[in-house]
Amino acid sequence: MITASKIIKPTKTSITLHSGNPYVLQIRNTSRYRKIRDVNYQYIQQSKLPTMHFQKSLPRLPIPDLSKTGERFLRSIKPLLTDDQYNQSERRTLDFVTNDGKILQEKLIAKDNRCKNTSYISEYWFDLYLRDRAALPINYNPLLVFQNDSRTAYNDQLLRATNLLISAVRFMSSLREQILExxxxxxxxxxxxxxxxxxxxxxxxxxxxxxxxxLFKAFPLDMSQFVGLFGGTRLPQLNKDKIFHDPSSKHVVVQKNGNFYIFDVFDADGNILSPSEFLGNLSTIIKDDTPKAAHPLGILTCQNRDVWAEQRAHLESTGNQESLRKIDSAIFNLVLDDIVIQDDKHKILKHFLHGEGTNKWFDKSFSLIVTADGVSGVNFEHSWGDGVAVLRFFQDVYNETTSKPFVHPDTKPSDSNITVSKLDFNLDDKSKDFIEMAKKEYNQWCESLSIDYILYEGLTKEACKKFKVSPDCIMQLGFQAAHHLLRGNYVGTYESCSTSAFKHGRTETMRPCTEKTKEFCDSLHLNKSSKEELRAIMQECSTNHSQLVKEAAMGQGFDRHLFALKKIAAENNLPRPELYDSYEYKYLNKSILSTSTLSAPSVMAGGFGPVVKEGFGIGYSAFPDKLGAAVTSYKHYNDSSQFIEALHKSFVDITKILSC
Structure with a gap:
């Protein structure tokens, strides 16, 4: 029903690539008129502050002082090494800082001064992702699962998928019109x-x-990644992938039973479809009785990138270019799965992290996944951006769909503006063989993965604050204590920290395994310290931990700096400094414990795969009523369930110490 009409100048986007950033797009406005019906329905937000209002004046990511980087590197490796190893690493680090590193630092600063519209790490970080030939699922693509709607009827697959789709398109429209807060x-x-x-x-x-x-003690964050949410796909290429982006895309791609469907989410006047029209299109897809795809094309996105690049080139050469481009240019991918989860956390983690791969397209910027019983979440490709943009989208969409949904149990689907069409593919015998081999290999890979989780109610986020210790520190202490309990040593540990307070900031590594955490774990497991002494050490750990997080968030870590200096050496055909081939550098950067948190009331679960075959991938959250973590590992090397048992014991030990 038309409730309001207004003639406006919309944003028609054209794009310019930013220097030093192969993906971030500059959006320019051109004028044309269109008729908008029901103006308030078109946008999830109509901010008075333009979306990119702060972007131009954001501070630039600082290049740390080289001597400080050397000191921070040495502090991070000390708990991992013997005294002899540390003495050798100290010599190498000092030599690097005073000789090769000094030359590289000058060149890095000079390059940064030439590229003032971006950050020193942006180009290198895109390159790191896009050159890696590892398959995307498990290795790179994380998962985030929405909390279920508290109203059972709204968890119906069709109803929830429709509401999520409407709110997602409204979010995108606000972003395109630059009125997203x-x-x-x-x-x-x-x-x-x-x-x-x-x-x-x-x-x-x-x-x-x-x-x-x-001046208000408010800190605007970088918004450059937000355009990557919609209309984007990572395209497989030999040696290095590229990101394709269609800023004016009008259709979504929907997967069901390994088949692909598309339909426009805007009408002929450029307005978002009405709720009943969305419902009608998705109802048409769900009711379609096309059997499961005999040769599901999506499984090919589960492979080594060079392998997939060659296979995609073959698919394009055999008449599939147009259908593939429809997937590439879609606003995003909506996956309708026939699996029933029934609050099975193991099943949730497995399904949203990897699934069978036959009804996914892991190359899309993100896939919105809805199971047969309405459990919903996203799996997102990581090269284009990080958790800040995804979590903002995730929260805004969740909040709207659970508080002010547009489709209700009694909403009737419309039969107007039904534009659903099924994508067809010409698959020759060679293509079918690709698919069958990929299915077999992917199944074996997924079977090798161990996944488990913990929900510990003995300690909460607020309780940690009451005891004057950082909740994040407590969780990281738990991880260190659990690993020490199982293996008796200390290993390279990675905690992701956003640097989005800076223009084109990405992430920095915070190194939570410190001399203090080592002292705590040793004292805890040797039973030589009283609870009072352990609590004092724990509070020192917390103070130290908070300082390290602050340094990382302010661009004063050392990992990205050292990485950039290494890239500068390669760019300038300079000898590779000894430090980068040293035992200590390689040992630190072999992330046995890879950790990351995305905490929000809307998040039921989050996680990712181990980044090295001997490691653990730990997605964690400190909730208001519990601590939670999802742990992945490869069965041949580790057992996630054993780690969870050790982690539970560690949390119990920590709770007893805090309660003394």
Whole structure:
């Protein structure tokens, strides 16, 4: 029903690639008129502050002082090495800082000064992802699962998929029109998350708007990755992939039973389809009785990137180019699965992390997955961006669909604007052989993976704060203690930390295995310290941990800096410094414990695969009522269930110490 009409100038996007960033797009407006019906329905937000208002004035990611990087590197490796090993590494590090590193630092600073519209790490980080030939599922693509809707009827697959799709398209429309609320970290929300803040900073020119926000103790975050959410796909290429992006895409691709369907989400006037029209299109797909695809093409995205690149080239040469481009250019991928989860956490983690691969397309910027019983979540490709953009989208969509959904149990599907069409593929015998081999290999790979989880209710986020210890530190202490309990040693540990407070910031590594955590675990397991002494050490750990997190978030870690210096050496055909081939550098960067957290009330579960075959992948959250972690590993090397048992014991030990 038309409730309002307005003639507006919409944003028609054209793109310019930013120097030093092979993906970030600059959006320019051109004028044409169209008729909008029901203006409020078109957008999830209509912010007075333009989406990119702070982007121009964001501070640039700092290049750390080289001597500080050397000191931080040495501190991080000390708990992992013997005294003799550490003495040797100290000599190598000092030599690097005073000789080769000094030359590389000068060249890195000079390059950074030439590329002031980006960050020193951006180009290198894109290159790292796109050159890796490892398959995307498990190795790279993370999972995030929504909490179920508290109203059972709204968890019906068709109903939930329709509401999620509507809200996702509304989010995209706000982003395209530059009226999506900018992402801002409010240090004191009562003072800065206000209309006054928005009015004052909105009046400031873009070139100085960040400084106005800073006066409110509010910190705008980089929004450059947000355009990567929609209309994007990672295309397999030999040696190095590339990212394809269609900024004006109007259709979604839907997968069911390994088959692909598409339909436009905008009508002929450029308006978002009505709720009943969305319902009608998805109902048409769900009711379609086409059997499961005998040769499901999606399984090919589960392979080594060079293998898939060659196979895709063959598919394109045999008449499938147009259908593949429809998948590539779709706003995103909506996956309708026939599996029933029934609150089985193991099944949830396996299905949203990898599944059978026959009804997925892991190359898409993200896939929105809805099971037969309405359990929903996303699996996203990681090269284009990080958790900040995905989590913002995730939360906004969840909040709207669970509080103000557009489709209800009594909503009737419309039979107008039904534009569903099924994509057809010409598969010759060679292509069919590709698919059958990929299915077999992917199944074997997934079977080699061990997945388990813990929900520990003995300690909560608020309880940690009450005891004056960081919840994140407590979880990381638990991981270190669990590994030490199982293996008796300390290993390279990676905690991801966002640097989105800076223009084109990506992530920095925070190294949570410190001398203090080692002291705590040794004291705990040797039973030589009292609870009071252990608690004192734990509080020191927390203080140290919080400082390291702050340094990483402020661009004062050392991992990205050392990585960039290594790339500078290669770019300039300079000898590779001894440090990069040293035992200590390789040992630290073999992330046996790879950890990351995306905590929000909307998140039921999150996780990813181990990054090395001998390692653990640990996605974790400190919830208001419990601590949770999903742990993955390869069965031949580790047992995730054993790690979970050790982690539970560690959490119990920590709880007893805090409660003393």
């Amino acid at each position: 900018p992402e801002v970290y409010h240090l004191n929300p009562k003072k800065s998350n206000t209309q006054t803040f928005r009015t004052i900073t909105g009046l400031l020119p873009e070139a100085v708007s960040w400084y106005g926000a800073y």
